[in-house]
Amino acid sequence: MSTLIDLYNKWLQQDLPPLLEKELTAIGTDEKAIEDRFYQYVSFGTGGMRGLLGAGTNRMNVFTIRRGAEGLARFITSNGEDAKKRGVAIAYDTRHFSFEFAVETARVLGAHGITSYVYKESRPTPQLSFTIRELNTFAGVVITASHNPKQYNGFKVYGEDGAQLVPTGANAIIQHMDEIEDIFAIATINTDILEQQGLLNWLSIDLDEKYMKNLLTLKENTNIDLNMKIVYTPLHGAGLVPVTDGLKQFGFKHVHLVEQQVVQDGAFPTVTYPNPEEAAAFSLAIELGQQVGADLLLATDPDADRLGVAVRSGNGYELLTGNELGALLLHYILQTKQANGTLPDNGVMIKTIVTSELGAAIAEQFGVTTINTLTGFKYIAEKIAEFEATKSHSYVFGYEESYGYLIETFARDKDAVQVALKVAEMAAHYATEGKTLLHALNELNEQFGYYEEALISKTFEGKDGQEQMKAILNHYHENIPTKIAGIAVTHVEDYLTGVVTLQDGSTESILLPKENVLKLVLEDCSWIAIRPSGTEPKCKFYFGVVKESAEQAKEAINILMKYFTS
Known part of the structure; x- marks a missing residue:
């Protein structure tokens, strides 16, 4: 001490x-x-750092931001002069100190002679991904804590392909960060000098226009009801302009904004959690939806990489889960491409190992291959790049259960702006058939089976909490049950060792990077996955089942959850 x-x-x-x-x-x-x-220092986890704002090494502040930027600068320098000249694109959301942290990043990079391209105002994270690709920068940084509460901020690093860094790049930056002896001795240069030297460039609206031009290519179906009433809330975040402009340019005539949440405010004064996965985040949108008779409610998180959707149901609204929306989008996209004659023969859908298997069943019906990756959109983006190089598959859709989706690859991270436009098109198409998205989902269930998923997150704050979480994870790795709730475990996927163990004791290799994830698959096709969060001090338990009826599925998922919480 x-x-x-x-x-x-x-x-x-x-x-x-x-x-x-x-x-x-x-x-x-x-x-x-x-x-x-x-x-400790704020850990550099899923593509970067995320933590509480405040003083100290284990907080997000100007000094820990400089440390992250210094690590990135040394990494870029190690890749030569061309990498330094290509530079870094920088964006940020509406959180407290986001702009200041973005500028501080540029000041550190500039001290190394590295060029920065910085937005003058907040922009969605997926637009940062697009900007990297458009400007051909060597890297990118976005200052955001995504959907975390107002007390948080973060520093996320992207590679030259516009995707979050995979472990190889992240580990190189971490090594450089660990070599920093004095966090207070990190050099910076004032912005006015950097501007004069051409090392700090402020981005203009022409990139907004290019991003929008790409967004408009998503419109594939003209058989849609443009009079459908939509409510949209950016939850005080960066999605406001591109989502509202996109919906307007798609032709929708009745888009209503939740005015209290249009204000870009890092205090997020109308919500406890600015997270579209949370039902509470929709309270004002539901209130407005009732007033205007909206058919569809859309919500993006502060950096507009996650989208939540609610659909009119009777006298109220029902929120779709990430798995449900992903399945609906996949089916609609494949159906539309098939009707238009644009569905590739070698199509591939990419999802994470903790995402519902309903998507795989849908893809199979259309002759589309399913590829599973570890949790994190960086792995989906890595596969997109691989398939572009090998030409072995043509990407058609990628998603994860935590409300992240990507349709077109001009961005290489989950893109709530893209998906907001596509969901509106999808809902408006079904409206011409007298259906809602709930009707369409029920049809999928009747065709493919009733899939039900659930997530339990346990929080472990501070040093003691981290040790406790490690002990829990180690316990599950070392004590594999042969049965769960009376159902036999048919195989165990241990991603930490890279080995699948089958019921007869035989083993197979897992051809994915090693991470601290354990997945148990049961005899009835139910499954459980356990992993630590890469961005929050949480241990996550994922559950999935498939049954012949909704009632059976709910009963089965509750039995599994009870087994791991009792």
Whole structure:
């Protein structure tokens, strides 16, 4: 503890921003508070860092941002002068300090002679991905904590293909970060000097126009009801302009905005969690939907990479899960391409290992191959790049259960803007047949079976919590049950060892990167997956079943969940 106290005192001796100085002074001799802020650096997990805003090495602040930017700068420098000249595209969402952190990143990069291209205002994360590809930069950074509460922010790094970094690149940056001896000695250059030297360039609206031009290529179906009433909320985030402009240019005549949530505000004053996966985030949208008689409600998270959807059902609205919306989109896209004669013979759909198997069943019906990846859209993007190079498959759709989807590959990360437009088109198409998305989903269930999924997240805060989570994960890896709720385990997929163990004891190799994920598949095709979150201090338990009726599916999923929570 004495080492942490010394580190705490060293921070207090620096010329800190007033808010950071006030926070450190306020915790005084509270050893627990000091430990929580200084026992580690903010971890560089899924493509970057994400953490609480505040003072200390285990918080997101100007100094930990500089550390991440310095690691990135050294990585770029190691790739030569061309990489430095191509530079880095930088975007940010509407969170507290997002703009400041973006500029600070450019100041560190500039000290290494690396060019930055920075948006003047907030932009969606998928637009950052598009911008990297459009400008041919060597890397990209987006300042965001996605759908986390207002107390968080983050620093996410992208490669030259516009995708989040896979472990090889991320590990190289981490190594450079670990070599930094003094976080307070990281060099920066003032923005006015960088502008004069051409090392800081502010991006103009022509990139917005190019992004929109690509978005409009998503419109494939003219048999749609353009009078359908839509409610959209950006949840105080960056999706406002591209989603509303896109819907307008698609031809929709009745798009209603949740005015209280149009304001770009990092405090997210109308929601506790700005997360479209949460029903509470739709409360104002539902209220407006009732007033205007909307058929469809759309919500994007602060950086507009996740989309949530609610559909009119009787006198109220029903939220679709990420798995349900993914299945609907996949079926609609394949159906439309088949009708238009544009469905490729070697089509491929990519999903994650914790995403519903309904998508695989739908893809099979259309002769489309399903590829499973580890959790994280970076792995889906990696497969897209692989198939572009080998020409072995033609990408048609990719998704994950956590409300992330990608249709067209001009972006290489989940893109809620793309999907908002496509969902509106899909709902408007079914409207011409007198159906809602719920009707269409029920038809899929009747055809392919009733799939039900669930997720339990357990939070482990602080140093003690992290140790507890490691112990839980180790327990499951070392104590594999032969039966769960009376149903035999037919095979175990251990992604940490890269081995599948079958019921008879034989083994097979897993041809995916190694990660701390365990998946158990049961005799009745039910499955359970356990993994730590890459962005939050959580252990996640995923469940999936398929049965002949909705009632049977709900009963089966509840039995599995009870087994792991009792």
